[in-house]
Amino acid sequence: MHEMGIAMQIVEIAVASIPEHLKNSRVQGVYLKIGKLSSVIPDSLRFCFDIVSKDSAIAGATLYIEEIPVTARCKSCNNHWTIIGPAFSCPRCSSGKIELISGQELDISSIEIEDDSNGEQSSANA
Amino acid sequence: MEIKVVRKVLDVNNTMAAQNRKLFTDKKVFVLNVMSSPGSGKTTMLGKTISRLMPDIRTAVIVGDVSTTNDADRLAKTGAPVVQVNTDAFGGDCHLAAHVIAKAAENFTLADVDLLIVENVGNLVCPAEFDIGEDAKVVVLSVTEGEDKPLKYPLMFRVCDAAILNKIDLLPYLEYDKGEAVRNIVQIHPGIPVFEISARTEDGMEFWVIWLKEKVKEKLNP
Numbered sequence: 023m024h025e026m027g028i029a030m031q032i033v034e035i036a037v038a039s040i041p042e043h044l045k046n047s048r049v050q051g052v053y054l055k056i057g058k059l060s061s062v063i064p065d066s067l068r069f070c071f072d073i074v075s076k077d078s079a080i081a082g083a084t085l086y087i088e089e090i091p092v093t094a095r096c097k098s099c100n101n102h103w104t105i106i107g108p109a110f111s112c113p114r115c116s117s118g119k120i121e122l123i124s125g126q127e128l129d130i131s132s133i134e135i136e137d138d139s140n141g142e143q144s145s146a147n148a
Numbered sequence: 149m150e151i152k153v154v155r156k157v158l159d160v161n162n163t164m165a166a167q168n169r170k171l172f173t174d175k176k177v178f179v180l181n182v183m184s185s186p187g188s189g190k191t192t193m194l195g196k197t198i199s200r201l202m203p204d205i206r207t208a209v210i211v212g213d214v215s216t217t218n219d220a221d222r223l224a225k226t227g228a229p230v231v232q233v234n235t236d237a238f239g240g241d242c243h244l245a246a247h248v249i250a251k252a253a254e255n256f257t258l259a260d261v262d263l264l265i266v267e268n269v270g271n272l273v274c275p276a277e278f279d280i281g282e283d284a285k286v287v288v289l290s291v292t293e294g295e296d297k298p299l300k301y302p303l304m305f306r307v308c309d310a311a312i313l314n315k316i317d318l319l320p321y322l323e324y325d326k327g328e329a330v331r332n333i334v335q336i337h338p339g340i341p342v343f344e345i346s347a348r349t350e351d352g353m354e355f356w357v358i359w360l361k362e363k364v365k366e367k368l369n370p
């Protein structure tokens with residue numbers, strides 16, 4: 023439901039991440055990690071991203087979303103496993119004292135900038 | 149060319165929430181974030197709770213509401229100072245963000261407040277994701293909602309420190325499997341305290357109030 027706000031933050035962070043000497047290069051992609059436990063819906067987010075990015079310095083960029091599975095560690099028996107259904111206790115010893123290792127991410131990992139080795143901007147800064 | 153970024157999308161909110169947490173800790177204020185779907189009984193439950201806390205625990209309230217001031221008016225009757233905030237453009241109307249809480253808290257003399265209660269916007273999805281600098285999060289679920297709500301909104305039930313099952317006075321009139329609802333909550337969050345209450349008749353309220361008082365004391369007189 024808050025995908026529009028999230029999309030705005032993503033665009034803001036992506037724009038701020040473009041290195042100074044590449045300011046005029048085209049940003050092709052933004053890579054995002056979304057944990058499966060996060061409430062963000064990837065399709066809605068892509069939709070909002072396209073709207074928000076259209077009038078920004080990263081216009082035309084594609085949002086690539088990697089969904090991260092929910093994994094946990096049991097604090098009682100140290101078992102590691104991937105949580106698939108809505109069950110948050112250890113499948114080995116049934117302890118409920120668990121630590122979530124992944125699955126709540128909402129992180130930007132990188133941006134992909136067009137390589138223009140023969141472009142004027144990059145040579146100007148070389 | 150790939151440029152590594154590695155930033156949390158909610159960095160701005162998280163930073164603000166950390167600032168709030170520091171401020172509230174410095175001022176010795178315990179902050180409770182109360183969340184639920186619309187109409188599960190947050191305002192009614194909080195009104196009754198505050199009446200049992202005051203004047204021992206000096207309580208103030210921030211109410212997030214999309215448009216009306218009804219909830220603020222209802223809670224002001226307890227004598228607690230109440231600030232109503234309307235949700236802003238960032239993220240739309242679906243949750244209270246940390247900066248909104250920072251702004252709203254400026255309306256209180258924090259030195260005279262022991263407990264700051266935040267009634268979040270009625271929504272089981274978005275508020276779960278936004279840290280506001282609170283010390284505890286509580287989710288209210290009513291028996292007029294489906295027993296499977298916890299399974300549908302696992303993040304909310306994972307992040308909360310306690311769950312309140314409200315409107316149990318209605319059980320005789322419903323085909324509601326309370327046992328199943330509680331099992332579903334505990335399946336998502338093993339060990340979470342679940343308080344079965346009726347905000348209307350005040351059945352079961354005392355256990356919830358004791359839990360809350362303990363939490364507040366733990367922070368204020370460690």
Ligand SMILES: Nc1nc2c(ncn2[C@@H]2O[C@H](COP(=O)(O)OP(=O)(O)OP(=O)(O)O)[C@@H](O)[C@H]2O)c(=O)[nH]1
Nearest residue numbers: 185186187188189190191192270314315346347348
């Ligand atoms: N029968 C019964 N009704 C209740 C109880 N608690 C609240 N209600 C009723 O449920 C309705 C909604 O209660 P509110 O307290 O306004 O719920 P809320 O969660 O604050 O609602 P929003 O802020 O709009 O999301 C009102 O008509 C209340 O009188 C209860 O324990 N039993």
Ligand SMILES: [Mg+2]
Nearest residue numbers: 190191219267
């Ligand atoms: Mg309310």
Ligand SMILES: [Zn+2]
Nearest residue numbers: 096099112115
């Ligand atoms: Zn185990």
